Amino acid sequence: MQHSFAPRPVILTGDRTTSPLHLGHYVGSLKNRVALQSTYQQFLLLADAQALTDNAHDPAKVSRNILEIATDYLAVGIDPDLTTICLQSHLPALADLTLLYMNFVTVARLERNPTIKDDIQARGFGRDIPAGFLCYPVAQAADITAFKATVVPVGEDQAPLIEQTNEIVRRINRQAGIDVLREARALIPRVGRLPGVDGKAKMSKSQGNTIPLSATEDQISDAVRRMFTDPLHIRASDPGRVEGNVVFTYLDAFDDDHATVAELKARYVRGGLGDSVVKKRLEDVLQAVVAPIRARRTALARDPSHVLDVVRCGTERARAVTDATLRDVRDALGLFALH
């Protein structure tokens, strides 16, 4: 039988460059990306332009975190030979496609997007929504289609963004009369969103409830010590609750020995297992996860021009891909080409 040279399917993912990545990102996306990079043609977008849609008042933060996150990527095992790491603001075709697609989406449709509605509420924008923020789902459609991605890993709450992208794809294809763009499907991760160490649903650096990928041993110890468990579980002999107990949530996410975790849970529920024992186990697991990442981060910090080179090369490669898509879309729509 002949070997098949079918191209690997394209996957697009990435992060808004607003803060360094933490263990929530590791378990929710980074680990998957490392696993996916050999079977997919993977693009990792440093989404600095999108980050500005609700951080226009703090461009320095958005800029500062670009190389931080690129370093995080390399530290967790993203291989720049397998994955293209690229910088959104430096891919002009993305802006061109966004403006083009904006002519095929109504304001009313954008305002109906459930993800945007939630986001607007969470950010307290009220009536003062920046136009860029309202339109970011269109920019996201530009990102996805520019790379011709057919698989997009997103949280469950972001599925409407993929639906919006596919609506645009269908409108462009209908206008062009040919299928110049392909629809994408959402890849919802198996592991849900990790809570903060304080038990709050949202992890954020500003709340101080995250464990960054650069965390020192002491920071990890400290975070685990402060971790929210079961406030009614006072003595080791008391029966305890596992649901909402952050230590167990983290063990579920990071401890590969599922049988032992199940056993610990049973003992904890029955009573007779102290928080300190469970926390000790979690601390060991987390130290083991973070140690090699921190080591690679330290090595990378010694050679910042290497990280810069990775982003530069990746962005050049991505520029060729996205420029080609812009040309394809413009040609398909019968738009004028000067060259």
Add this chain to the structure above:
Amino acid sequence: MQHSFAPRPVILTGDRTTSPLHLGHYVGSLKNRVALQSTYQQFLLLADAQALTDNAHDPAKVSRNILEIATDYLAVGIDPDLTTICLQSHLPALADLTLLYMNFVTVARLERNPTIKDDIQARGFGRDIPAGFLCYPVAQAADITAFKATVVPVGEDQAPLIEQTNEIVRRINRQAGIDVLREARALIPRVGRLPGVDGKAKMSKSQGNTIPLSATEDQISDAVRRMFTDPLHIRASDPGRVEGNVVFTYLDAFDDDHATVAELKARYVRGGLGDSVVKKRLEDVLQAVVAPIRARRTALARDPSHVLDVVRCGTERARAVTDATLRDVRDALGLFALH
């Protein structure tokens, strides 16, 4: 006294590429542009991207008219050595600046823009406003600022667009902490909007009430013959009305012999002057205006690669200017630069 080498002020103007230009454009803007090109550094933008914001269903029309309008420019006497003729869709910095500025403008502010409100009503968009259309004032701010234009000729009804631009300029400068962008002022033309030959306020090719710059002698004769005068002025001896009488409006706009026009008006109002006499005079004037334009158009049509070259060179020159502004703005805001 030393010669002053102060740079000429920058003026930005242009046209949406939706139909070939006509005598309304000639008297309302083109004539001015020819006059201004020696005292200003003038950029003429072929606004194909903006044309798409309400013509996404007909990209072919938008594309077809790009070189038509460029030909009109050259035919009326725009000198590509003095004026830079450039193509909006091929200046990627404009899209980048638009998306950047969209983070500094709220949706509510865009919806309050009186020009946009009128436009939305005129186009019958209702609630189905394309996002690109709502945001076109931001794209226009990107155009104006990208060229560092300080003078923008606009119709009286478009003054709010300049106000919107200057609001963005102030917000960017405030965020940057330095005056990286300059405010622009509207240059309202002395001559108001020319009515259609049928007397309707709006001239449009689709209404068949325009005289295109490529009009043949017969088309001009025919248009003047059909021209709306005073429906109650039946016999030459009847007193006639000059207000709303298109023939006199056109004479005011095109006949340089103002004394004779004033005299004709007085005789018409008194009675004793037939429409045919006034129309004959207007026809002679219009034939004299259009003849050299048509001749140059015919010559240019024989060498379409020349027009293409003009647009190509102008766009390259404009690309350098607009790319530099994008870099300046990004630097001033402290945004990351990869190179």
